[in-house]
Amino acid sequence: MFYALANSRPANSWRVVFTVLLSLLLVLSLAACSTTKEEPTPEPETTTxxxxxxxxxxxxxxxxxxxxxxxxxxxxxxxxxxxxxxxxxxxxxxxxxxxxxxxxxxxxxxxxxxxxxxxxxxxxxxxxxxxxxxxxxxxxxxxxxxxxxxxxxxxxxxxxARSVADPRPVDKALPEVSYEENGKPIVSVGKKLTKPHELVVQHLKSGSGLQVDEKAQVLVHIAATTWSDSKEFYSTWEKDAGPIRFKVGVDKVIAGLDQALVGVPVGSQIMVIIPPELGFGQTNSDLAKETLVYVVDVLAATTVPEK
The missing domain is CATH 3.10.50.40 (Chitinase A; domain 3)
Incomplete structure (x- = not known):
């Protein structure tokens, strides 16, 4: 009897408990709704x-x-x-x-x-x-x-700003060309090679762009080496230098380089071997008696207006 009395509750007390629980659920539901983040409004984009x-x-x-x-x-x-x-x-x-x-x-x-x-x-x-x-x-x-x-x-x-055309076979009688990571060519003249006495133009890579005309403006990278000791005496590849631009055929560069560029497609890389008379032979330069080896990347050229 005692057990039965201890576990029994009046009917009204159950209503009170139910009402409290319902109110608590309503409060939690409203709290959850109030903490829901609104989606940010997308910023307008620039005009199409x-x-x-x-x-x-x-x-x-x-x-x-x-x-x-x-x-x-x-x-x-x-x-x-x-x-x-x-x-x-x-x-x-x-x-x-x-x-x-x-x-x-x-x-x-x-x-x-x-x-x-x-x-x-x-x-x-x-x-x-x-x-x-x-x-x-x-x-x-x-x-x-x-x-x-x-x-x-x-x-x-x-x-x-360098030739990326496919390499071409090179005559073994000519100097070897290797490359640094940034594309700069390094020329090595073998001691057993016979020095040519005429202008030699060897295509190392053949581009497919506009052909250089006489009187065209060109943009080129150059690495120039002496035949006698493979010593580089001029380069545009250094960070404080850069490709040079000039007009072909107007005495801005040595005659051998002027002659070699005419007809070369943009995107090509050529090796030009220049005898003294087409180089610095007529000057007081220390290179006056030197045969020179130029490696030239032909980067860009302008068209020459028709007459």
């Missing part, structure tokens, strides 16, 4: 921009008007098929930029020779460097930015 046209030509840029800049945007328009660019590589950048708010052209490298740079944040700027790093050569990007309230749409084609 479309870029068309092949590499090597001025790109066509189309966009909605009026153009509204919201935030910087970088887009890889296509990836090239070359090796990935690494810091310290020599690169050529074709750049085209316009102000979409005014329609003014800010920069156009496609009407002449491209610019060559050592690939680093210091030389091309950290923003452009970060947009291009780890991309393969032959890639094109678009970068939309704003500086001091001036908006610009920039299109950049990135090309290697």
């Amino acid at each position: 921009v479309t870029v068309s046209g092949p590499a090597g030509e001025v790109p066509t840029i189309e966009f909605d008007e009026p153009f509204e800049f919201v935030s910087p945007v970088t887009e890889v328009l296509w990836e090239g098929s070359g090796e990935k660019v690494q810091e310290g590589d020599w690169v050529m950048l074709h750049m085209y930029a316009l102000n979409p708010e005014t329609g003014d052209e800010i920069r156009n490298d496609y009407t002449g020779l491209p610019q060559a740079y050592v690939f680093s944040p210091k030389t091309i700027g950290s923003e452009l460097y970060n947009s291009l790093v780890e991309l393969p050569f032959g890639s094109r990007i678009m970068h939309v930015s704003q500086d001091k309230d001036v908006t610009q749409i920039l299109v950049v084609d990135m090309l290697p």
Whole structure:
């Protein structure tokens, strides 16, 4: 009897317990709803921009008007098929930029020779460097930015500043050419080789670009060595140097180099052996009696207007 009395409850007490539990569940449900995070509203994107046209030509840029800049945007328009660019590589950048708010052209490298740079944040700027790093050569990007309230749409084609054509067989009677990691050629003249007395032009790599005409502007990398001791006396491959540009056939370089470049396709690498009379033979230079070995990467050339 005692046990029965101890475990029995009045009916009203069960109603009280049920009401308390129901209230507690309601409070917990409301608390859970109040802590649910709302989805962030996506930020508006920059006005749609479309870029068309092949590499090597001025790109066509189309966009909605009026153009509204919201935030910087970088887009890889296509990836090239070359090796990935690494810091310290020599690169050529074709750049085209316009102000979409005014329609003014800010920069156009496609009407002449491209610019060559050592690939680093210091030389091309950290923003452009970060947009291009780890991309393969032959890639094109678009970068939309704003500086001091001036908006610009920039299109950049990135090309290697060295010949990447397939190697060709080289006559064993000519000097050997090896390469450093960045592509710089190193010439070694064997002691048993017979020194030629006429101009020799050997294609080490044959490009497929525009052929260099007389009076064309060219952009070239050069490594120049003396035949007598394989000593390099001139190079554009150093970080503080860089590819040089000049007009063919106007006495800007030695005669042997002028003659050798005519007809060479852009993208080629040639070895030119130059006797003294086509080199520095008519000067007071220490190289006046030397036969010279030039390895030349033909990076770019302009067309010569028809007469």
